[in-house]
Amino acid sequence: MITTSSRISRALTIAGSDSGGGAGIQADLKTFQELNAFGMSAITAVTVQNTLGVHGIYELDAEIVARQIDAVVEDLGVDALKTGMISNSSILEIIADRVKRYRLSPLVVDPVMVAKGGALLLEKSAQHTLVNTLIPLARLVTPNLPEAEVLTGKRLNTEDARKEAARQILDMGAEAVVIKGGHLEGEFSTDLLFDGESFHTFTSPRISTRHTHGTGCTFSAAVTAELAKGRPLLEAVRIAKEFVTRAIAHPLELGGGHGPTNHWAFRQYRNQTVISSSPRT
Numbered sequence: 001m002i003t004t005s006s007r008i009s010r011a012l013t014i015a016g017s018d019s020g021g022g023a024g025i026q027a028d029l030k031t032f033q034e035l036n037a038f039g040m041s042a043i044t045a046v047t048v049q050n051t052l053g054v055h056g057i058y059e060l061d062a063e064i065v066a067r068q069i070d071a072v073v074e075d076l077g078v079d080a081l082k083t084g085m086i087s088n089s090s091i092l093e094i095i096a097d098r099v100k101r102y103r104l105s106p107l108v109v110d111p112v113m114v115a116k117g118g119a120l121l122l123e124k125s126a127q128h129t130l131v132n133t134l135i136p137l138a139r140l141v142t143p144n145l146p147e148a149e150v151l152t153g154k155r156l157n158t159e160d161a162r163k164e165a166a167r168q169i170l171d172m173g174a175e176a177v178v179i180k181g182g183h184l185e186g187e188f189s190t191d192l193l194f195d196g197e198s199f200h201t202f203t204s205p206r207i208s209t210r211h212t213h214g215t216g217c218t219f220s221a222a223v224t225a226e227l228a229k230g231r232p233l234l235e236a237v238r239i240a241k242e243f244v245t246r247a248i249a250h251p252l253e254l255g256g257g258h259g260p261t262n263h264w265a266f267r268q269y270r271n272q273t274v275i276s277s278s279p280r281t
């Protein structure tokens with residue numbers, strides 16, 4: 001007999017708390033809920049944050065992060081998980097230990113480094129630890145353009161350079177990568193997926209708005225929710241792009257700075273398809 005709990009898709013986020021509710025754990029849990037996945041969390045740091053910026057960061061001990069993961073895994077179970085802000089090497093290492101120990105998968109790694117307002121969310125000295133610990137365990141890595149440049153050590157101002165960077169990130173051990181296009185210039189925001197076999201693009205019109213706080217968290221959480229439901233990667237990325245595009249297109253106009261996106265919009269405007277996707281080789 002199938003029990004109720006075995007039909008519920010369970011998604012875990014391991015990330016920082018954003019008191020302003022637009023990014024981090026809060027964005028992830030809202031996204032999981034909207035996509036019908038049961039959300040669980042392991043908090044790595046508490047940030048004092050609003051739409052005007054990050055006003056304080058309080059890292060948790062690595063052991064506290066590990067114990068949250070233990071508690072979730074040992075009782076509730078995990079169908080897919082993602083990581084977001086992880087500020088230092090000891091937290092990175094203990095998360096990697098738990099991912100391996102419990103064979104947690106599929107894992108989406110959002111290599112959060114710097115907040116939109118400029119605050120450093122990952123210690124510079126921990127960048128190489130991220131490459132050595134979590135990236136080799138990832139089903140998908142989702143860097144934005146500046147993060148992909150840090151990971152590869154290259155300027156990525158052409159599509160060919162971004163394709164080469166995607167290959168380089170797979171050489172680090174990840175199974176797939178999406179280099180996100182939010183930081184590109186021009187009239188489109190195009191995300192580039194490489195799964196080791198072929199390239200795919202997911203394109204939306206670039207929306208002119210200052211309310212893009214937490215777009216990366218929301219995107220990677222949406223991929224994670226869809227993977228938790230058992231969707232293939234390509235389909236999960238397509239849905240995530242649709243989710244984040246609607247969330248940006250229907251802003252809430254909250255706060256005096258970079259406001260949050262609208263996590264209700266995917267459900268509320270369900271008949272609006274705004275993106276196009278194309279396979280590339």
Ligand SMILES: Nc1ncnc2c1ncn2[C@@H]1O[C@H](COP(=O)(O)OP(=O)(O)OP(=O)(O)O)[C@@H](O)[C@H]1O
Pocket residue numbers: 023114115116143144145180181182183189190191204205206207208209212213214215216217218219241244245248
């Ligand atoms: N102005 C925009 N118009 C349309 N789509 C956008 C815009 N900005 C970002 N996106 C989309 O949002 C998603 C996140 O991309 P982005 O490059 O902003 O990530 P990020 O910098 O990691 O986000 P954050 O750090 O705010 O969490 C991608 O799918 C990207 O294409």
Ligand SMILES: Cc1ncc(COP(=O)(O)O)c(N)n1
Pocket residue numbers: 015016017018023024025047049084085112114115116117121212213214215216217
């Ligand atoms: C806890 C936390 N995680 C991630 C981000 C990145 O989001 P953004 O680049 O939009 O500031 C953030 N600001 N805070």
